Amino acid sequence: MKKWPIVSLLIVCLTVVLTACGNTEKAKQAQEPEKSVQATTEQPSVSKVEKMTIQAPAGISIAAPLYKMIDDKSLLEGAEDVEFLTWNTPDELRARISGGQVQVSAVPTYVGANLYNKGVDIQLVNTLIWGILYFIGPEGEAISWEDLKGKTVHVPFKGDMPALVFQYLLQKNGLDIEKDLTVEYTATPQEVVQLLAAGKAQYAVLPEHTASLVIAKAKKEGIALQKSMSLQEEWAAATGKAPRIPQAGLVVDKALIQEHPETVALLQAKIEESIQFLKDNPEAAGELLASYQEGLDPTFIAGLLPYLNIEFVTAQEAKEELEFFFEQLASLSPDIIGGQLPDDDFYYEP
Structure with missing residues (x-):
């Protein structure tokens, strides 16, 4: 083929x-x-x-x-x-x-x-x-928006759609992106995957298929990750619209x-x-x-x-x-x- x-x-x-x-x-x-x-x-x-x-x-x-x-x-x-x-x-x-x-x-x-x-x-x-946007965090750790205070979150594409959706949802949930947490931007989702799989990052926003891929890759390295939040569900909660x-x-x-x-x-x-x-x-x-x-x-x-x-x-x-x-x-x-x-x-x- x-x-x-x-x-x-x-x-x-x-x-x-x-x-x-x-x-x-x-x-x-x-x-x-x-x-x-x-x-x-x-x-x-x-x-x-x-x-x-x-x-x-x-x-x-x-x-x-x-x-x-x-x-x-x-x-x-x-x-x-x-x-x-x-x-x-x-x-x-x-x-x-x-x-x-x-x-x-x-x-x-x-x-x-x-x-x-x-x-x-x-x-x-x-x-x-x-x-297809998901918040990735350690397996077994419940994450709410309030829990993100003081955390460092890795996000691809500064100023682009995934970053803006995350910023929008932070704002809707009462968080200041400049004061309440640290956002580290990367040029591509693959860079975030590498950081998470190497244990150099704990929290991230990723689209599919990289969201599922990083969980599988990290598992091979002995690091347990999960999709802690669906940003589609959070979009619905913030806007009153359908979860999509x-x-x-x-x-x-x-x-x-x-x-x-x-x-x-x-x-x-x-x-x-x-x-x-x-x-x-x-x-x-x-x-x-x-x-x-x-x-x-x-x-x-x-x-x-x-x-x-x-x-x-x-x-x-x-x-x-x-x-x-x-x-x-x-x-x-x-x-x-x-x-x-x-x-x-x-x-x-x-």
Whole structure:
């Protein structure tokens, strides 16, 4: 089986947030244009785009359903050629979108809003990741927000979404980030993993899959860690909203939407099918995803899938939650969404 390029991630942000595990041979072949998948039969019912280039963060989060589609070659119904790339840093992600190098990008939702507000001609077509942030602490130690006073907490991506969500929740729970605790920022989640696994840190905020990965790694070193708090649950307690955060989704180049609407509809349908596969077949999904992830065991991946909070929600259906999320982030850092809420045209409507 061919390997696609897996490189160290940001994001989280997501993240989101969203984070990486390492290079894979399969991943390397994915970025070679000559290795991209070629269509073998013509489907007259769909006006095919000549080439569709998709990018996603490395690791197991929003990329998971995309790996399934790439493995199935299901997008060849709407494109003559499909190329899959991973992005390593937010700058790389933004440069490819702004430069027209990709048509479909898996991104933190606020990144999509920021780019749109800066004049990049894209639309958000869906939200797929609904919160993957966790507070990590010593196993058996109950943690409340009050307990964090005097503690040192390691957080990746200063000024980015994971850090801002943590800061927002501290504020909502009556803590001053400057006075009540020490926050040590790192450039990537992987740095936090190394510190925790080496016993050089005790408390951290991490996205999946690194949150689960660090618990497993630390255990091998004789250090017992746990997910002490779900920041999704804490978000609900602080805001009165549902225990989920519209963290990441797909943005699509508007030219593709206008010129090949059937291909975009196909993309939406195939993403939804892929997510259902991940939910219904965790063992098979673990095997498939492990083939794209060097060093991750299929059993580990199968157990991780429920914590990824993957759900297909169209941009229109998610709009209210997205706008609330953007408003809360902007209350701490207006620039994170480009200074204002995106207008209605940001949200794709078939």
